[in-house]
Amino acid sequence: MTKKIAVLAGDGIGQEVIPQAVKVLEASGAPLELHNFDWGASRYLADGVTVPPDGFAMLGREFDAIFVGAFGDPRVPTNIHAKEILLGMRFQMDLYANVRPVRLLDAALCPLKGVEPKDVDFVVVRENTEGVYGDVGGVFKKNTDDEVAIQEDINTRKGVERVIRYAFDYCEKNPKLDGSKHNRVLMCDKSNAMTHAGGLWQRVFKEVAREFPQIKPEHMYVDALCMQMVRDPRQFDVIVTNNMFGDIITDLAAGLQGGLGMAASGNIHPGKTSMFEPVHGSAPPIAGKNIANPMGAILTAAMMLAHLGMNREAEKIEAAVLEAVRQKKTTQDIGGNLGTHEVGDWVAARVK
Numbered sequence: 001m002t003k004k005i006a007v008l009a010g011d012g013i014g015q016e017v018i019p020q021a022v023k024v025l026e027a028s029g030a031p032l033e034l035h036n037f038d039w040g041a042s043r044y045l046a047d048g049v050t051v052p053p054d055g056f057a058m059l060g061r062e063f064d065a066i067f068v069g070a071f072g073d074p075r076v077p078t079n080i081h082a083k084e085i086l087l088g089m090r091f092q093m094d095l096y097a098n099v100r101p102v103r104l105l106d107a108a109l110c111p112l113k114g115v116e117p118k119d120v121d122f123v124v125v126r127e128n129t130e131g132v133y134g135d136v137g138g139v140f141k142k143n144t145d146d147e148v149a150i151q152e153d154i155n156t157r158k159g160v161e162r163v164i165r166y167a168f169d170y171c172e173k174n175p176k177l178d179g180s181k182h183n184r185v186l187m188c189d190k191s192n193a194m195t196h197a198g199g200l201w202q203r204v205f206k207e208v209a210r211e212f213p214q215i216k217p218e219h220m221y222v223d224a225l226c227m228q229m230v231r232d233p234r235q236f237d238v239i240v241t242n243n244m245f246g247d248i249i250t251d252l253a254a255g256l257q258g259g260l261g262m263a264a265s266g267n268i269h270p271g272k273t274s275m276f277e278p279v280h281g282s283a284p285p286i287a288g289k290n291i292a293n294p295m296g297a298i299l300t301a302a303m304m305l306a307h308l309g310m311n312r313e314a315e316k317i318e319a320a321v322l323e324a325v326r327q328k329k330t331t332q333d334i335g336g337n338l339g340t341h342e343v344g345d346w347v348a349a350r351v352k
C-alpha cells in the first residue's frame with residue numbers, strides 16, 4: 001500500500017516550494033515513503049555528476065513516482081544538468097504524455113475580465129519525448145559568414161499516435177472539476193506551414209478520432225489558438241499538441257490561472273514510474289527570498305497522489321488550496337501577503 005517517492009527539489013525556488021509540498025503530503029496522511037535526491041546544479045558543480053550511473057533505471061525500478069522541483073541555475077550557463085536530468089527523465093524513462101491541467105481556482109486570479117472558475121477547466125496533453133526537443137541537428141561553418149544551424153523536428157508515427165490516443169483516453173476517463181464530462185479533443189499544430197510533420201499529426205489524429213465516436217475532434221493552428229486562449233478560454237476542453245507548442249501554450253495557459261506559480265503537471269507513461277513537477281522553472285531572481293508561490297508544487301503533489309490511486313488525499317489537498325486562495329492565504333504574486341513557508345504551513349494545517 002505504501003508508495004515510494006523519489007523527491008528531487010532541484011535548483012532555485014525548487015528548493016523552497018518542494019519542501020512545502022512535502023509538508024502538505026505528510027499532513028494528508030497518504031502512505032508514502034519519501035527519498036530525497038540531491039541532483040541539480042550544486043551537486044554538478046561539486047562533483048561533475050548530473051545523473052549518477054544507472055540513475056534513471058534506479059528511479060524506474062525502485063520508485064512508484066518521482067516528485068521534482070525545477071532545474072536551471074545561472075552558475076551553470078550551459079544548463080547541461082537541466083537537460084540531462086529533466087529532459088533525461090522525460091526521454092529516457094519514455095514519459096510521453098506531459099499532462100498540464102489548466103484550472104482557474106478563483107476569478108480574482110484571472111487577468112481576463114468576467115472569467116469565472118467554471119470558464120477555465122481544460123487540459124493540455126503535450127508530447128514529451130520527441131519534436132525539436134530531441135536536439136538533433138548541428139552547426140556547419142561555425143562563426144563564419146556562411147554558418148548554418150540545423151535543428152530537426154522529429155515526429156514518429158508511434159510517438160504521435162500514442163500521445164493523441166492518450167488525449168482521447170484522458171478525455172473519456174477524467175471528469176472536469178464540476179463533475180461534468182470532457183467531450184472534445186482539439187489538436188493544435190502548424191500544419192499549414194510545417195506540412196511534413198503536420199501532415200502526419202493530421203492523419204493520425206483523424207484515424208484515432210474514429211475510435212472515439214462520442215468525442216468531438218477539433219483542430220486549431222497554434223497561432224490562432226494563442227489568440228483564442230486570451231479572447232475566450234471557455235472554448236477549450238482537451239488539447240493535444242507537440243512538444244514545443246505544448247511548452248509555449250502551457251505558459252500562456254498558466255497566465256489564465258494566476259501565473260506560473262499555480263500550474264501543475266505530470267509526465268506520464270501509463271504503467272511506468274511517472275514524474276510530477278510544477279510547470280514553472282527555478283526562477284533565479286526570486287529564489288531564496290521566501291516569496292515563490294508553492295501552490296503549483298502543492299497541486300502537483302495532489303496530481304501525483306491521484307495518479308497513485310490516493311484520490312481522497314488528493315481531494316483534501318486540492319480543497320485546502322482552494323480555501324487558501326479564497327481566503328487570500330497566498331504569496332504576493334496572486335495577491336496575498338504570506339511567504340512561501342507560511343503558505344505551506346497554512347495549507348498543511350488545513351489538510352490536517
Ligand code: NAD
Nearest residue numbers: 070071072073260261279280281282283284286292293333
Ligand atoms: P521561470 O518559470 O523560472 O520564471 C518565469 C517567471 O515566472 C519569472 O518572472 C518568475 O519569477 C515567475 N515565477 C515562476 N515560478 C514562480 C512561482 N512559483 N512563484 C512566483 N513566481 C514564479 O522561467 P524562466 O525564468 O524562463 O527560467 C528560469 C530557469 O528555469 C531557466 O534555467 C530555465 O531553463 C529553467 N526552467 C526549468 C523548468 C523545469 O525544471 N521544469 C521549467 C521552466 C524553466
Ligand code: IPM
Nearest residue numbers: 071072082086087247279281
Ligand atoms: C518546461 C520547461 C522545460 C521545457 C525546459 C526547462 C527545458 O520549460 O517544463 O515547460 O521546455 O520543457
Ligand code: MN
Nearest residue numbers: 247248251279
Ligand atoms: Mn516551459
